Amino acid sequence: MDASLEPRLDFVTCASPAGLHRMAYWEWGDPANDRVLLCVHGLTRTGRDFDTLARRLAGRYRVVCPDVVGRGRSDWLVNPAFYTVPQYVSDMVTLIARLRPGSLAWVGTSMGGLIGMALSGAGAFAKAMLAMRPHAGMLPPDQGIRLDKLVLNDVGPRLENGALSxxxxxxxxxSEFASFQDAVAAMRANSQTFGPHTDAQWADLAKYLYPEQGGKWVKHYDVAISQALSSQTAEELAAGEQILWRSYDAIDCPVLIVRGAQSDLLTRATVDEMLKRNPRARAHEVAGVGHAPTLIADDQVNPVADFLLA
Known part of the structure; x- marks a missing residue:
């Protein structure tokens, strides 16, 4: 495939308890290919984070990279209380129904990995959510979406409180910025855990995060996504961890856990527990990187591509 090709942009209409919203997604490769790879980004990122991986795999997969609601080209929710994993899972079910995959693989970075775990173990996830919150709103179906392979990029069922803070x-x-260069500098300061990158790579990582509006460069996402994050109590976080462990334990496809060796969100102890609890999981650690590997450098892309293509 010609690496200079750009992805196609499309939208799918999804529902929340507050109404309808559109979710944008970027699509690479043959639109008739029913071998689908869904790549889902982290909390404040966009689907364009996966450009390098998508170009590598678009000859074999139809690669679909959504902008999760509230980010990128997608709509913002009227009620920010629904910026939660159950809503994101519901949106992904709607997208998958649109795509009609014959086979489905998943790469999820951070939040995208949480969505993938919940989706794959949706039956366990739904039951646990209903037990904790009988009126939880948008929940996945009783049966999980069947994944052929799952990549969890620097995330697991246990999230460290220090990293969340x-x-x-x-x-x-x-914050708004007077120039794109200022925006890049701010993103760089907040993203040192991504590890070493060239100036050009930092600019690429910032390109879709700071669109220009009225002569200012502003964040692409609804800052109200922070409300759901900040409102969680210690008890809710502990209960959420148990829900995620149940979902993870229910996953029955090969799993690749990618961990930044210096990650403060996914500890080595958590990875060890994940390997013990799921015999179909294996791990790859990326030296010199914290949370989270950006899947741009060859030493990060190659293990993921090899796993998916094996």
Whole structure:
């Protein structure tokens, strides 16, 4: 495939308890290919994070990279209380119904991995959510979506509180910038855990995060996504971890866990527990990187591509 080709942009209409919204998605490869790879980004990122991986795999997969609601080209929710994993799972079910895959693989970075775990173990996830919150709103179906392969990029069922606090410090910041260079510098300062990148790579990582509006460069996402994050109590976080473990334990496809060796969100102890609890899982650690590997450099892309194509 010609690496210079750009993806196609499309939209799918989804529902929340507050009404309808459109979710944007970027699509690479043959639109008739029913071998689908869904790549889902982290909390404040966009589907364009996966450009490098998509170009690598678009000859074999129809690669679909959504902008999760509230981010990128997607609509913002009227009620920010629904910026939660159950809503994101519901949106992905709608997207998958549109795509009609013959086979489905998943790459999820951070939040995207949580969505993938919940979707794959949707039956366990739904039962646990209903037990904790009988009126939880948008829930996945009783039966999980069958995944052929799952890549969890620096995320697992247990999320470290220190990392969540660090992330929460900048998510709700609505700063504007007078130039794109200033925006890149701000993103760089908040993203040192991504590890070493060239100046050009940092600019690429920022390109879709800071669109120009009225002569200012602003964040692409609804800063109200921070409300759901900040409102969680210690008890809710603990209950959420148990729900995610149930979903993870129910996954019955090969799993590749990618961990940044210096990650403060996914510890090595959590990876070890994940490997013990699911015999179909294996792990790959990326040296010199924290949360989360950006899947741009060859030493990060190659293990993921090899796993998916094996």
């Amino acid at each position: 660090r992330i929460g410090q900048y998510v709700g910041d609505s």
